[in-house]
Amino acid sequence: MVILTNYGNQTILVKSLWVFGFKGLLGKTLGKREWSGFVFNSGLHPLPFKLEPASEWQGLVVQNDVLNASIAKGLAFVGIAHSHASKPLLVKIQKAIEAPEEKTP
Numbered sequence: 577m578v579i580l581t582n583y584g585n586q587t588i589l590v591k592s593l594w595v596f597g598f599k600g601l602l603g604k605t606l607g608k609r610e611w612s613g614f615v616f617n618s619g620l621h622p623l624p625f626k627l628e629p630a631s632e633w634q635g636l637v638v639q640n641d642v643l644n645a646s647i648a649k650g651l652a653f654v655g656i657a658h659s660h661a662s663k664p665l666l667v668k669i670q671k672a673i674e675a676p677e678e679k680t681p
Contacts, residue, residue, distance in 0.1 A: 578654055580633040589659035590625045590633055595669070596653055597646030604651060611642055627658075647671050 582588055596612035598604040615623075615637055627633050637643075637654070646652035652669040 578635045578637060578656075580627065580635075580656065582627045582629050582631055584660075585629050586660070587629065588627050590623060590627055591657040591659065592623060592655075592664075593635055593637075593657075594655050595637055595643060596655065597643070598651045598653075600651070610646075610651075643669075 578593065580590060593615040594612060595615065596609045598608070599610040603610060615635065621633050621635065623635075625633050643652060647669050648671065650668070650671075654667050654669055655664040656667070657664045
């Protein structure tokens with residue numbers, strides 16, 4: 577799940593969302609993607625979406641083996657294009673924290 581929060585005082589337009597991965601740190605440094613995918617339908621709120629100040633936008637990305645492998649290596653990112661920047665916002669995808677298993681007596 578992707579959650580965007582508008583902390584500013586102006587409405588922004590969220591234009592597009594995509595995910596991508598790099599082969600290694602050198603590939604990331606050089607900007608050479610190993611794979612990428614554009615999110616056409618983000619599930620909860622369709623794009624483009626007007627994001628008012630102090631509000632959130634939530635979207636969904638289907639995870640597959642390729643994305644999970646890149647997340648495990650720390651080389652998966654999400655890109656968000658919006659109205660207040662000429663370049664997209666790039667954010668590293670964090671590995672989910674798993675809850676510890678409960679021990680049964």
